[in-house]
Amino acid sequence: xxxxxxxxxxxxxSYRGSKTTLCAGCGHNAxxxxxxxxxxxxxxxxxxxxxxxxxxxxxxxxxxxxGSAHGFNAVHGRMPSVGTGALLANGTLIAIGISGDGDTGxxxxxxxxxxxxxxxxxxxxxxxxxxxxLTKGQFSPTADLGSRLKTGVVNDLPPIxxxxxxxxxxxxxxxxxxxxxxxxxxxxxxxALAHRGTVMLDVISPCVTFNDHEGSTxxxxxxxxxxxxLEEVSFVPFFEDISVDYAPGTTQExxxxxxxxxxxxxxxxGYDPTDKIAALKRLHETQRRGEFATGIVYIEPDRDDFLEQxxxxxxxxxxxxxxxxxxxxxxxxxxxxxxR
Amino acid sequence: xxQPDVTIGIGGAAGDGVASAGNTLAVSVARQxxxxxAYNSYQSVIRGGHSWLRLRISAKKPLNxxxxxxxxxxxxxDTLDRHLQELQAGGLVLYNSAKLKPRYEPPKGVQLCPxxxxxxxxxxxxxxxMQNTVAVGAAxxxxxxxxxxxxxxxxxxxxxxxxxVKVNVEAAKAGFDYAAAHFQPLPKQLQKTSRKWALMTxxxxxxxxxxxxxxxxxxxxxxxxxxxxxxxxxGHAKELGICVRQVEDEISVVNMSIGAGHMGxxxxxxxxGGGLALMTEAIGMAGMIETPVxxxxxxxxxxxxxxxxxxxxxxxxxAFGASQGDFPRIVIAPLSMHDCFRxxxxxxxxxxxxxxxxxxxxxxxxxxxxxxxDTSLLDVDFTIDRGELMTEANAQFDGKPYLRYEDTPSGISxxxxxxxxxxxxxxxxxxxxxxxxxxxxxxTDPVRRKKMVDKRARKMDTVLDHVPAPTLEGAVGAELTLVxxxxxxxxxxxxxxxxxxxxxxxxxxxxxxxxxxxxKAVTDILSRSKNIVIVENxxxxxxxxxxxxxxxxxxxxxxxxxxxxxxEPKHIVAGVKEILAGKDLVNVLSTEPGWRTDHxxxxxxxxxxxxxxxxxxx
Numbered sequence: 026x027x028x029x030x031x032x033x034x035x036x037x038x039s040y041r042g043s044k045t046t047l048c049a050g051c052g053h054n055a056x057x058x059x060x061x062x063x064x065x066x067x068x069x070x071x072x073x074x075x076x077x078x079x080x081x082x083x084x085x086x087x088x089x090x091x092g093s094a095h096g097f098n099a100v101h102g103r104m105p106s107v108g109t110g111a112l113l114a115n116g117t118l119i120a121i122g123i124s125g126d127g128d129t130g131x132x133x134x135x136x137x138x139x140x141x142x143x144x145x146x147x148x149x150x151x152x153x154x155x156x157x158x159l160t161k162g163q164f165s166p167t168a169d170l171g172s173r174l175k176t177g178v179v180n181d182l183p184p185i186x187x188x189x190x191x192x193x194x195x196x197x198x199x200x201x202x203x204x205x206x207x208x209x210x211x212x213x214x215x216x217a218l219a220h221r222g223t224v225m226l227d228v229i230s231p232c233v234t235f236n237d238h239e240g241s242t243x244x245x246x247x248x249x250x251x252x253x254x255l256e257e258v259s260f261v262p263f264f265e266d267i268s269v270d271y272a273p274g275t276t277q278e279x280x281x282x283x284x285x286x287x288x289x290x291x292x293x294x295g296y297d298p299t300d301k302i303a304a305l306k307r308l309h310e311t312q313r314r315g316e317f318a319t320g321i322v323y324i325e326p327d328r329d330d331f332l333e334q335x336x337x338x339x340x341x342x343x344x345x346x347x348x349x350x351x352x353x354x355x356x357x358x359x360x361x362x363x364x365r
Numbered sequence: 366x367x368q369p370d371v372t373i374g375i376g377g378a379a380g381d382g383v384a385s386a387g388n389t390l391a392v393s394v395a396r397q398x399x400x401x402x403a404y405n406s407y408q409s410v411i412r413g414g415h416s417w418l419r420l421r422i423s424a425k426k427p428l429n430x431x432x433x434x435x436x437x438x439x440x441x442x443d444t445l446d447r448h449l450q451e452l453q454a455g456g457l458v459l460y461n462s463a464k465l466k467p468r469y470e471p472p473k474g475v476q477l478c479p480x481x482x483x484x485x486x487x488x489x490x491x492x493x494x495m496q497n498t499v500a501v502g503a504a505x506x507x508x509x510x511x512x513x514x515x516x517x518x519x520x521x522x523x524x525x526x527x528x529x530v531k532v533n534v535e536a537a538k539a540g541f542d543y544a545a546a547h548f549q550p551l552p553k554q555l556q557k558t559s560r561k562w563a564l565m566t567x568x569x570x571x572x573x574x575x576x577x578x579x580x581x582x583x584x585x586x587x588x589x590x591x592x593x594x595x596x597x598x599x600g601h602a603k604e605l606g607i608c609v610r611q612v613e614d615e616i617s618v619v620n621m622s623i624g625a626g627h628m629g630x631x632x633x634x635x636x637x638g639g640g641l642a643l644m645t646e647a648i649g650m651a652g653m654i655e656t657p658v659x660x661x662x663x664x665x666x667x668x669x670x671x672x673x674x675x676x677x678x679x680x681x682x683x684a685f686g687a688s689q690g691d692f693p694r695i696v697i698a699p700l701s702m703h704d705c706f707r708x709x710x711x712x713x714x715x716x717x718x719x720x721x722x723x724x725x726x727x728x729x730x731x732x733x734x735x736x737x738x739d740t741s742l743l744d745v746d747f748t749i750d751r752g753e754l755m756t757e758a759n760a761q762f763d764g765k766p767y768l769r770y771e772d773t774p775s776g777i778s779x780x781x782x783x784x785x786x787x788x789x790x791x792x793x794x795x796x797x798x799x800x801x802x803x804x805x806x807x808x809t810d811p812v813r814r815k816k817m818v819d820k821r822a823r824k825m826d827t828v829l830d831h832v833p834a835p836t837l838e839g840a841v842g843a844e845l846t847l848v849x850x851x852x853x854x855x856x857x858x859x860x861x862x863x864x865x866x867x868x869x870x871x872x873x874x875x876x877x878x879x880x881x882x883x884x885k886a887v888t889d890i891l892s893r894s895k896n897i898v899i900v901e902n903x904x905x906x907x908x909x910x911x912x913x914x915x916x917x918x919x920x921x922x923x924x925x926x927x928x929x930x931x932x933e934p935k936h937i938v939a940g941v942k943e944i945l946a947g948k949d950l951v952n953v954l955s956t957e958p959g960w961r962t963d964h965x966x967x968x969x970x971x972x973x974x975x976x977x978x979x980x981x982x983x
Contacts, residue, residue, distance in 0.1 A: 071789075072784060072786050072789060073784065075784070076791075080794075087791075088791065088803075093789055094789060095783040095784060095789050095790065096789075096790070096792065096793075096801075097627065097792050098791065098792065098793040098795065098803075099620065099650065099794060100646055100647065100650050100794050103616065103617075103620045103646075103647065103650075105617070106612070106618075106620035106621045107621070107623060107624035108624060109617075109624060110582070110584075110620065110621035110622060110623065110624025110625035110626075110627075110628075111624040111625065111627060111628050111783075113608050113610070113621070113624075113625055114581075114582060114608075114625040114628035114629065114630040114632070115783070115784065117784075118628075118783070118784055135613060135614065135617075136613075136617055136620075138613075139612075139613040335608060341628075342581040342582060342608060342630045343625075343629035343630045343782060344629070344756075344757075345581065347579070347749055350631070350749075351577060351578070351579055351746075351747070351749070352576065352577055352605050353577075353745065353746075354746070356577075356605070357573065357740070357743070357745045360573065360601070361563045361740045362563075364563040364564050364569075365392070365395065365396065365561065365562070365563045365564070
């Protein structure tokens with residue numbers, strides 16, 4: 026029986042990956058499912074996608090979605106630079122990078138910082154559970170101050186807020202979500218696919234095995250109780266002819282790079298995600314209250330991305346034919362003339 | 366050598382204009398058909414310190430900076446004090462007599478050439494660099510060359526500032542004429558020729574060699590002495606259509622290069638030993654995911670920060686051991702300037718054919734020194750071998766699932782350009798099976814693990830077919846065979862020539878492919894050698910150990926140097942004599958007055974006499 030097809034005629038099954046080897050109930054699996062949904066609903070050709078990752082539980086997850094896309098599992102914390110090189114060589118690819126809180130916040134923090142500065146067209150997802158699962162649950166740098174391990178160890182260092190850092194460094198689409206919030210996460214992922222530039226998406230994704238107990242601030246129960254949505258996110262892709270009605274002043278409309286529309290319905294206090302300073306203030310305030318601000322924290326839809334700033338040929342460097350990669354004798358003589 | 370050669374030393378503090386005076390001089394003589402080998406010994410300071418640039422000039426291309434200066438241009442008192450004693454009879458020293466006075470007696474027969482710079486350039490008294498231009502003008506006359514060659518260089522150097530051209534040409538002419546009227550020319554006079562030379566560094570040639578072999582992606586973190594490769598690429602990125610990026614650190618640099626190379630672009634990066642240390646993790650990744658990447662290490666004296674502006678060949682072990690685990694890699698050490706130009710093309714071809722990392726081991730000496738090159742001898746039409754690369758143009762889909770890491774007889778698996786329909790795969794840094802699926806999580810699978818290690822290792826079996834074996838230079842059956850690797854080729858050629866002139870029969874073998882090693886060819890040559898002497902620019906004899914590991918051959922003697930300065934021919938000649946007299950290890954120390962740690966600038970005493978003696982007793 027044929028299932029529903031998307032705008033390029035593919036069924037959802039074309040977007041699935043292999044069976045997960047992560048723990049049952051791991052937040053990462055829910056994120057993989059939303060990624061499948063988003064790419065299917067947006068009608069992205071899987072063979073145009075490159076999935077990048079580092080090392081860790083999160084970084085294994087690209088195997089569990091888009092099985093017919095190209096994959097690159099780099100080494101720990103190095104995905105940002107591998108991805109940058111890959112896209113500089115072939116900017117026609119759609120890049121999604123999956124990292125974790127250790128892969129990003131610890132060993133890869135230097136690379137993360139510079140990736141955010143570049144505004145490279147990549148969707149960078151941190152599957153954030155505040156601990157190292159593969160090595161049995163040690164704290165990572167996003168663990169909250171005072172959060173407690175099963176063994177009783179208390180985290181004694183303040184967390185790195187990857188969203189605040191990304192905004193500070195120049196990322197143009199910064200969001201936070203929760204693996205358990207299907208609707209919000211899917212809307213954000215679809216909007217991310219319409220954005221041209223770096224999308225930094227931190228998804229709180231509880232580790233059921235090592236960090237889902239009383240005393241942890243990254244457990245399912247804690248996150249559900251402390252989720253502070255900034256707005257109600259809805260997304261209308263450019264290829265769907267849907268008009269959204271809203272009362273004046275209640276909803277912010279953002280036009281994306283490809284013509285898609287993002288509707289952010291304001292909740293009680295009228296949050297404006299295009300105001301950088303307000304975004305940083307809100308992140309700090311919610312953190313002080315021990316809460317998570319979720320939704321689109323900051324968006325700047327119009328800035329040039331990294332590839333548009335480079336003065337190379339438009340077509341991918343990777344595809345240049347032999348006769349165009351060798352400058353030849355005449356060009357050499359011209360250069361040599363300045364050295365005589 | 367039949368052609369006369371003249372060596373001029375220019376000394377001053379950083380900021381005195383040593384390099385620009387040297388460059389003017391070098392290009393001026395090159396325009397008169399002279400070849401130049403210029404080596405600058407300097408320190409890691411922006412201002413101050415002591416820079417000592419030696420230019421060896423001859424119609425026949427000098428292969429090293431020589432070991433005897435004929436003329437010194439002293440831009441400060443320190444230079445005059447340090448280097449006056451190095452001159453021999455017939456030599457001369459030029460200096461601004463309004464600023465400097467010799468504080469020691471010159472050696473016998475050495476001519477003092479004071480230049481009254483303020484009187485010669487009265488209109489520009491306030492411009493301190495005028496003394497440099499005046500001295501260069503004087504030197505041009507004393508070597509027997511024309512003024513026009515110099516004037517034309519000043520005109521092109523300052524082309525955008527006519528007033529500056531005028532000032533400099535007048536000053537240079539004043540120096541030229543003053544020397545003609547007041548000083549004895551050097552005993553060795555250079556003869557103009559019509560040969561055309563271009564002046565450049567090994568770094569520039571390496572960058573050009575890469576660019577002309579199809580390199581379209583270059584990134585780097587600035588690190589001496591490799592920075593000029595980045596600068597060359599940055600300066601030519603637009604005109605040649607190359608993506609050039611300065612990146613946050615060497616970890617990102619190499620990962621970016623690998624990312625680009627993985628997508629199908631020829632990509633290169635360069636650094637020095639400290640940067641290579643950061644790159645080692647990713648070099649192993651390239652080995653595991655079988656992605657081509659070319660990494661240049663312009664070696665400087667280590668360990669750690671080491672001596673950033675000094676040369677050494679001590680990163681061989683580092684290149685062998687870069688990254689954990691066993692995987693195929695290729696290590697090449699260029700021998701000469703022409704080799705700097707050729708090597709990137711070879712490295713790219715090998716990296717793509719064998720889908721592995723290639724490390725080019727160059728060093729500060731060959732990459733930062735300026736040499737003239739006859740560009741008509743550079744073969745720019747490199748063969749480009751992209752190996753078994755599958756693109757839209759040549760890929761055929763036979764319906765079978767694509768195996769990126771297929772276990773083929775050669776070990777080389779056809780590499781599909783990422784994004785090629787029906788040829789999608791995952792590159793994993795974990796051990797993986799032929800289809801790219803990770804093996805590391807499979808409960809103990811020794812058969813597949815071994816199969817994949819064997820497959821990768823097997824690729825190396827045919828590398829030697831693509832790289833010419835080294836050949837013996839000089840007479841077969843000589844008493845001694847000097848063996849070197851990389852940049853010492855030029856100094857060894859001259860040392861062998863001198864040994865033969867002195868009646869010590871010697872020949873020479875220079876190695877440029879270090880991994881894999883031409884075991885059979887090298888064994889064939891060296892097993893017939895009567896006495897092997899290995900010459901290398903490091904402390905522990907890293908190459909000697911490698912040679913013994915690969916061939917079982919043990920050398921009769923070793924000549925090593927690790928004081929920061931490069932070998933000069935005389936060091937090797939003297940070292941060989943010591944070995945013939947029974948020593949098995951000679952550690953050479955540069956003992957010219959400029960390098961003495963007990964240099965007593967500002968004091969007087971008997972050191973001049975001691976130093977002359979010391980300088981001659983290597």
